[in-house]
Amino acid sequence: MRALIQRVTAASVSIDGAVHAHIGAGMLILLGIAESDTTADIQWLVPKLARLRIFSDAGGALNLSLTDTGSEALLVSQFTLLASTRKGTRPSFLRAARPEQAIPLYEAFRDALAHELQRPIPTGKFGADMQVNLTNDGPVTIWIDSAQRD
16 A cells, blocks of 8 residues: 655545545545555554654654644545556556455545544545645655555
């Protein structure tokens, strides 16, 4: 699984011109699911994101996490995070999981994060044409790949 996370002051996802989900200050999580991903990737990634210290403490240091601050999280599926650009100029998405595999893992990720944070997680709609609006705070943007745990 690949997650591109951004600390935001606000974020929303719209579908067909209507806001589908939104958050205030917190973390926008763009999640790509590879065909090789399993629930073990969820078990590793969810606690990491919940405890990742990307929020400032009173002294301005990045010492606080979603768990510490109670900040919100918005989860959006994004298969393009699995793009390979090694050959030519057209990205290949062959490593991205097919919907029949990806949807259950996406939903399990959402449920695990909701359990970890003890609150519902607003999401985009898997497979929909979505417009994501955000105000990146910092900016803080971090890439995490569960296949690169070392």
